[in-house]
Amino acid sequence: MAAAVLDDRGAVVGWTGTAQDLTGFCADEVHGRPLRELVADLPRGLRRATQLPATGRVRLRHRCGNTVDVTFRTTRVSGSTDVLVLAAPTLHAADHQHGAALLRALSAQNRLTIALHDTDLTTVQTNAMPDTLDGRPVQPGTRLHDVLCAEDAESIEAVLRQVLETGVPVLGRKQHVSWRDHAMRRHALSLSAFRLEDARGRPAGVATLYIDDADQLRARRQLDLAREVAERVGGSLDVVRTAHDLAGVLVPAFGDLAAVDLAQAVFDGDEPPERLGGGDLHLRVAALVPATAAWPTGIKRGNLVPPLSDHPLLRRFQHGETVVYGPDDFVALIGGRQPAEQLLPHDAHTVMAAPLYARGLTLGAIVVWRTGPSEPFAEDEVDLMRQIASRGALAMDNARRYTREHRAAMALQQSLLPPTTTDTPAAETAGVYLPTGRGAGTRGDWYDAISLPSLRLALVAGDVIGHGIPASATMGRLRAAIQTLADLELEPDELLTRIADLVQRLAAEASPGSHDVVGATCLYAVYDPVTRRCAMASAGHPPPVLVRPDGTAEAVDILPGPPLAVCGMPYETTTIDLEPGSVLALYTDGLVHRRAHDIDDGLRRLTDALATSCRPDRALDETGRSLLEDLVDEAPRDDATLLLARTRAVHAQDTAHWRIPADPAAVSEARAWAARQLTAWGLDDLLFPTELIVSELVTNAIRHGRPPAELRLIRNHVLVCEVTDSNSAQPRLRRARTTDEGGRGLFLVAQLAERWGCRHGQSHKTIWSEQPIACAH
Helix, strand or coil: CCEEEECCCCEEEEEEEHHHHHHHCCHHHHCEEEEHHHCCHHHHHHHCCCCCEEEEEEEEECCCCEEEEEEEEEECCCCCCEEEEEEEEHHHHHHHHHHHHHHHHHHHHCCCEEEEECCCCEEEEEEECCCCCCCCCCCCCHHHCCEEEHHHHHHHHHHHHHHHHHHCCCEEEEEEEEEEEEEEEEEEEEEEEEEEEEECCCEEEEEEEEEHHHHHHHHHHHHHHHHHHHHHCCCCCCHHHHHHHHHHCCCCCCCEEEEEEEEEEHHHHCCCCCCCEEECCCCEEEECCCCCEEEEEECCCEECCCEECCCCHHHHHHCCCEEEEEEHHHHHHHCCCCHHHCCCCCCCCEEEEEEEEEEEEEEEEEEEEEEECCCCCHHHHHHHHHHHHHHHHHHHHHHHHHHHHHHHHHHHHHCCCCCCEEEEECCCEEEEEEEECCCCCCEEEEEEEECCCCEEEEEEEEEEECCCHHHHHHHHHHHHHHHHHHHCCCCHHHHHHHHHHHHHHHHCCCHHHHHHHHEEEEEEEEEEEEEEEEEEEEECCCCCECCCCCCEECCCCCHHHHHHHCCCCCCEEEEEECCCCCCEEEHHHHCEECCECCHHHHHHHHHHHHHHHHHCCCHHHHHHHHHHHHHHCCCCCCEEEEEEEEECCCHHHHEEEEEEHHHHHHHHHHHHHHHHHHHHHHHHHHHHHHHHHHHHHHHHHHHHHCCCCCCCCCECEEEEEEEECCCCCCCCCCCCCCCCCCCHHHHHHHHHHCHHHHCCCCCCCEEEEEEECCCCC
């Protein structure tokens, strides 16, 4: 800034060094000369003026012949007629004016604090006002330690010292600080710092800019919270887990404590009734976060929410509003200060409650508390909670509807499955079923143990494609069909062929979009305790595992046919010998198919586990449960079923065979042989009906059958009488007319026996009957 002093005539009487720097003239060269001689192109208005204007802009002559554009300001020297003239290059003056205007504009901003610090980091100038820092003006000479907590002041001063030393500015550094007088409250600031330099480029101080980042931080946190709700809530189809996820995202991002209360009907998957007004709302606490907090004695997970008064806040809540209230309103809602103390968290000052409202149903409520130094809820947070509750309610309703469908599917599935354990002369069995742990619901896996005539036992394991109620319904139809065909005593390969035809018809009946998803795999086995042989066939099903009495185990080498959805391909029956005490394990692929292993590896694990677990002194149902716990993932991707059958055998002394001659006279011999055998077994009370049954069946074999023929008696809890011949024609029960000479044989058998039937082999048929033994040995 150049300065000159003029007398009352306008002559120069004082000249500074900066004036010499500006014009190139020294003091001796201009002393006594009129100032107008130094001005080039003097404006007409100033050529004859006796007084200089207060401000203006002119061009001064430079000693080298050039001109300098300057802006000047004049002022009279106090107590004298002399005039002080201050001048600066117009460019510098304009920059100064713009800079001053910018500084004034920045200083006027409400959330912007500017501070100038010297090289000792002492505050030289600042616009800090009561609303910007700690409520008191910050005076020049103040240090950061006088305003901020010691830790925060040291952190910021370290940054400012680095700026002073390096000259590298700091831009937008996120800083959380606490004021010295309010240490519990944290404030978010954005710090920018620049080094100040003098004309020679030496450090002169630091200029700092503090921007209140609270609004941006709040908006960012709200966006982060909304994104986290979208990511975390709704991933589970369990209502309790969904409630816990919903409460978990709110703490500590939104509040200090959170609870989710659900209508009791929601836990069962049902629709809650609509309620208005006070009283018992039938709400139950489903989730508390954090679970380790010191919750009041009246708030525990699983507790019922106490009855509430008919308060305007409750009415607003029941009409779908999110409400915010304090301890006094809470006391009014509960109906007294004493019960409220058992339900209000310690040091809570604000409560927000949002209804979980979806598809016209109020499913429950989200309740969030803020305690201690936390700020009360703001209006924008109420809007945010409304959005969170809306998303949470949809997730909760999806979980509720899934729970309802899952329970229905599970109930259907369980009702369609056989008893878990059976005890028959052929084997004792134990079945275990574990539904999938994922959201798809049940998948149509099943097992069955079907008692057949002549003490035989059919074992079945199957897996229906699809999931949920449709899969359970298909499973029920297939199980019923297999039981019906099993009563016809078909060979395993023939039975699977007929079931495959049934599946094809079911696929044809399905809707056009479901044709390709109707199908199943199945393993069907029949064990005969008399011959100790087991015949089996597979329709795309994993092979059974055989555990021998000596503890060795292996997968049965069975040739699998196509799944039941494929029609026209043959199935093959495999027959193996089973020692008494052997364990045959049928299962579905959910037991051997794990995430990190292929099916072959899973089959090896199952085989090894069966060899270890199947001990004669251990109950089969206990063994089955233990195997499922060890082999199945915590959240299995598929249903898993396991059917274990420990085989038995009918002793040789409990069976008797007699070859039937092709002679009508052999009927009396057959009766006599049967009578002797029953007497030897101590079954004299069954002599008369057995003689009649034997007489009729043998007579039919001789008259209508072809040799060879055989009569067999089996003693167990029933007396089995079988006649086998080489004619495959199916006998028919009919009612003979009065004048008919024959046709009453099978009618008599049906009347005398508890049940009777006929089964076919490859080149023979067997007609059998069963009579109960009063005191089975």
